[in-house]
Amino acid sequence: MTHSFGKPLTRNEDPRLLRGEALFVDDVELPGLLHVAFLRSPHAHARLLSVDLGAARARPGVIAAYAAEDLGDYWKPGPLLVPPPPVPGMVFHQCCQVPLVKDKARHVGEPVAMVVAESRYIAEDALGDIAVEWEVLDAVGDLEAALQPGAALVHEHLGVNVAAKVHQHRGDYAAAAKAAALVVRRRFTYDRGASIPMETRGVVAQWDPRADRLTVWDTTQAPVVIRNGLAAMLGLSERQVRVVAPNIGGGFGPKMMMFYPEEVLVPWAAMRLGRPVKWIEDRLEHFFATTHERSQIHDAEIALDASGRILGVKDVFLHDNGAYDPYGLTLPLNSQCTLLGCYVVPAYDSVFTAVFTNRTLVTPYRGAGRQHGVFVMERLLDIAARQLGIDRNEIRRRNFIPPDAFPYDQGVIYQDFSRLSYDSGNYAPILAKALDAIGYDRFIAETQPRARAEGRALGIGVVCYVEGTGIGPYEGAKVQVQGSGKVSLATGIGSQGQGHATAFAQVVAEQLGVDIRDIEVTTGDTDQFYWGVGTFASRGAVVAGSAAHEAAKVVRQKILKTAARHFECAEEDLVIADGKVHVVGVPDHSITLGALAGLANPMRGAVTPGTEPGLEATSYFGPAGGATASGAHAMIVEVDPLTLRPTILDYVVVHDCGTVINPLILAGQIQGGVAQGIGNAFFEQLHWDEQGQLMNASLADYLLPTALDVPRIRMDHTVTPSPLNPLGVKGAGEAGAIPVGALFAQALEDALDLPSKEIEILEMPLSPSRLWEISNGG
């Protein structure tokens, strides 16, 4: 057997990506390709009175122009929606957009009209020909104001701007607060950011009238879901639709909205016009039309005994949902659940209100609501530790769920609609390693005092978190030995940079004894693998990886069975290594896997009942519950006293995602996550004016961290395998991003010695100017 599992192998996908030979959606060129531009609402909230497409349609090179009335009534999103979670007493109003504004626009950038032309240039020019009459309405933006009587209504028929209200609780918080030695109560805010992937969204669609089939190339994270949804909306059978999610330049969550208007309009136009149609989102569109995340306001309190043990937590929060909520309540549910963190919280009372606003929709973005929960809990612990005079690390240690308490039932309903239960974990060693690696004691004892004496503002932060990963319902994988001796793996989920072509190959290689360079992985093509859900919630390795493992095990058995028949020996006498099956103890007796594949599909003879041709297997894996990863981030930061610009001097991540398939890919995931976390903590914030206009919708104004701002991350790992899947793996995709806000707040407070001034950092994101305001009591 070729032992590649667990090794830091370079990625199979990289040579092609580095040579520019990988397919991205915009690479798709087809004969007769048409191009689309969208006229988008300039208003955050406005009634649409009329759209005149006459002049646009008359422009040379324009093939068609459509407004809502041209679409008919084909928008049937029913089966695609994420349903409400099974929480007793909850309120949930699901309001979905129509692809083109029909009655009124509810956020700036909502598509109003679609022009299809011979080139994008012509299509863009034709947008200027379209005359639209609007009646501008007051825009809803502020979450608290939105809930006041008399506020403008995003969806009039509801009578309120409440999208959902969900109350979850366990234990008796009131009693806990009464019994507490200390109750800390604060308001925390976390403002909007955007995911800003390298590649914006894009869709190309082609209708083949002779095959009655639609092919759609889409930058989606969930090609199977898009396939199913397109079929439902366009009146097709699922098998008539092929969705290809090729290489994608970053997903991060917003690329699995269900549905973006453009995702159905472009295929619809391709079918209607009988010509292929392309739309690639430009960067300006991306700021308005691709979903955002983050805006929440938490009124939270924690009750503790004198020793710092948590007695209970109460949290009431508002969640900014944006204008529509097709995606359901994943985000606020994640915030609600993840707040519990690594800690024993005997009483928990949490209620959130999701609010409709005249803003771009909010759906999961790397971390997916977990940031908020971690930020609130870690900040509460920091403040409580100070007030109780306990070391901030010690208060965490005292409240950790003990390692013998797993599986640990948190008693609340999670985003996967089952009760949140942590599968396994051991948090104290993680914190200890992080403190050790960052040199906590020495920093506190020597480095910081010395720096302060020199007038330098150095601070340290250490925070802990859990990440719910690897949720169901399922993924599948097909493993197949090729006549060439190579092994193929196909799965329904696509890749947006997660290294599936390598990690899954390692999983398969473990069973089949082939070099991972000889394992060809196909992802994100619904014709190559029909079923699946998507790449999100750090679930690829856990769910699809386990399916690949199961399929490879079946193929392994078929290989041994076929070889035993060929050599007329017992399966126990065979060993698979280096792409061959060898008879133990008979040096010249071996056969390549490719030759065996040929024997398994003979041209004569019969495939007898219960057997199948070829050396292949398709397996599905659905975990009984999510796998809970955990970790600690530690950082030493220096703040320029004049500019308040922080410089990260050291950054340590200690992480437990169970069994590690490929440490190199894991390191990349964490490094990237921390980079985005730093952006979210200190650089990236969407600013809106009173009218709901986005003020910084460009990369000149919306600041992203550059390579100069992101330090080299030092990493260490602990391993508590998940008992919920055969590989023992847990997801790692979001771990880098989740605790960075909490970490920045703690470290910057420390660097600027804010606690001594009774100043606390209770908001995210920060910036030099905002930090200046805060540290000056603003």
Add this chain to the structure above:
Amino acid sequence: MTHSFGKPLTRNEDPRLLRGEALFVDDVELPGLLHVAFLRSPHAHARLLSVDLGAARARPGVIAAYAAEDLGDYWKPGPLLVPPPPVPGMVFHQCCQVPLVKDKARHVGEPVAMVVAESRYIAEDALGDIAVEWEVLDAVGDLEAALQPGAALVHEHLGVNVAAKVHQHRGDYAAAAKAAALVVRRRFTYDRGASIPMETRGVVAQWDPRADRLTVWDTTQAPVVIRNGLAAMLGLSERQVRVVAPNIGGGFGPKMMMFYPEEVLVPWAAMRLGRPVKWIEDRLEHFFATTHERSQIHDAEIALDASGRILGVKDVFLHDNGAYDPYGLTLPLNSQCTLLGCYVVPAYDSVFTAVFTNRTLVTPYRGAGRQHGVFVMERLLDIAARQLGIDRNEIRRRNFIPPDAFPYDQGVIYQDFSRLSYDSGNYAPILAKALDAIGYDRFIAETQPRARAEGRALGIGVVCYVEGTGIGPYEGAKVQVQGSGKVSLATGIGSQGQGHATAFAQVVAEQLGVDIRDIEVTTGDTDQFYWGVGTFASRGAVVAGSAAHEAAKVVRQKILKTAARHFECAEEDLVIADGKVHVVGVPDHSITLGALAGLANPMRGAVTPGTEPGLEATSYFGPAGGATASGAHAMIVEVDPLTLRPTILDYVVVHDCGTVINPLILAGQIQGGVAQGIGNAFFEQLHWDEQGQLMNASLADYLLPTALDVPRIRMDHTVTPSPLNPLGVKGAGEAGAIPVGALFAQALEDALDLPSKEIEILEMPLSPSRLWEISNGG
């Protein structure tokens, strides 16, 4: 349940075909498409001295020109070849062509060079630029001369022109002949014909460098085999190759050669040039480059007792194999096996020699060698009956295998490499029905004597035959309930007009209670169904139909299980009808299959171990042996005494192919088969000169029967279900064509009263002029 199984429903595929909306290979247009023309050998046998492509390559618009030396050594046909049958003592020399002539050309039309150009016009013009030097050799054509010492050798390294020699026997024929009251000994010849489908062959290939995948549209009957073969030859994994066999305008056998040079050269060029490439065979090419059938010489004898009971048959025959034999020995094996017909033959001694000649290759064409066997046996019985003074029908009746003798082991190895065993049958009722339908007694007693008295030459013929059908190794099918409520079926075999989209839908509808118009059948696309063998040997309905049946049964169970869970009732309380599941006795409790499909693939919850998403199943079926269909054809013919042109006055087919799925499709198969049989019996013959030049390679010279020549066929059926498959079906694709030669011989002899002149018809095909010669003792 919607009862459509067994009903004469019109075909699902016809609306699209009739409206011209169906995809054929030549409909494939791609950006940058290049076109190919082949320079072909003008000589039947000639050594290739040199090829100069310089001028061709220099012609404007020519992209590339290739001869053998440009190809390198990639031709690795190993796994594709049909291996030799397991007959003890047999000789088999497998000699395969290389795609472009390397050392010498072995038949006229063998491709020598390939020009790829911007248009077919340019490519054809460039063929004239190519300078080739040949050393012309003596051509081998006559089968007996080919085996004489000193004959030119098609393959020098063999030292002989013997491709194979296979001797099969059972019982003691010498003893039988000794004990016989009568031994009839004759020489029979059956000359070459061609299949002449409406659509010639064609290949379009496209290489996608970003996906590393090759897509090939090919007029093949065996897309999966072509996929596997292309992968092996081009150094790819099978999963990298997609072969689409779209609608095909007639297959008839020659469209499943493995491999035609063009089938690998066009994809090879597409990969090499990075542009899509198309080649469509023109009609002239078709005559030389697409395989032929038929040429055999039999020296056969039959030994009978005085009552007309067969004691034994001996047959020594030569089979014209053409220049190469990649396809193996299917044809002569079929002749050898099928000669035994419906009869008890206690002693059988048969030896054939397959001969290499400088002719186009010979591979199966509708009937696939069975015609020859039926012709020899039925003619021997006709002659024996006359000599014994027994009615020609009575001698058949006396020798029929009795209905209680099945399964009936014939003791010889069949084309599927297993022992030939008839699964079921009952021949006497078939003959009785045919005689009754044609009005045999009245014709003999009244019609014929009256006609003769009027100077009219009316004759009657009645012949019997069996058809081995439905051989393995296997086919598979995937049945899937779509969210739309429609049901899809995909299978690996393609359709060349057999009505798969209807017959398979009827099989599925029987289980799933949906209208067959709501069943969408996809065939012949290796991306839609990966495994399979091909459409040949009248096996589609038997093997793929049974796989569809098995898959539909599994889906039926999944439907009931999902519905029982939904309704919280027992599966026994449910009934499937009209696309819905109904709870028996609860009128309003029903759910559409589409809604159930949605429930089977939830967005939340887990797919638990052992279950799979969706309402779908993939099943494979491999029959334990072939299913033996049978029948009788009867015909009344009038021959113009002056021109000897026959006019068919009545034509009856009584046929037993087991359970009938769709009588309308069956009728079409038989009607078409008879039409081709008539062509093969009286119109179609390939004429060659001494140098191996084909003299009538055009539709002006090679005569096909027209609608005026083919009568309306009257049909009747008996049903002895096959015990070898769950549907009880047997194949019917070739039944129409197989006995027509024997029937023509008998009826024309009768019409012209040749026996009274001691003249016998011992050859096929006939023609007015040849019939004149024969009836004048020539």
